[in-house]
Amino acid sequence: MENDDVLSLECTRDITPDLRASIVSSLDQYTRDRGFEWNPASLAFVLRDEVGSIFGGLIGELHWGWLRISILSVSEKFRRSGWGRKLVEESERVAIASGCHSAWVDTFSFQAPDFYRRLGYQVFGELPDYPSGQTRYFLSKRLLADK
Secondary structure: OOOHHHOOOOOOOOOOHHHHHHHHHHHHHHHHHOOOOOOOEEEEEEEEOOOOOEEEEEEEEEEOOEEEEEEEEEOHHHOOOOHHHHHHHHHHHHHHHOOOOEEEEEEEOOOOHHHHHHOOOEEEEEEEOOOOOOEEEEEEEEOOOOO
């Protein structure tokens, strides 16, 4: 490469929004040039009691016809009472209404892969030994019937 002598490599753990935007800008332009705009819509549901205390929720995003569930959390006090299922099903309902055809999530062997399987999600990838002795699972679900 001709310009190797004008570049330097710097490691940082202080990733400010401006630094992130600068790093991502060329990838974003490359993606846009191919007709794909990276502009996910945030989605969140919050579990609150009558005084406003938060006991969990779901954080995700809608993008390119997919629901991505990033975080699903239910306080120990309310687990196994159907709240996790309600959060996922409501996020899927909103995703379908927003034009999504599928959903995906990742979880760990020590968390909830069987929970997602019971909701119709299927494993499409695994990352063994992450963390050590465990597996990270990637699961997806078709939300709309194929035409």
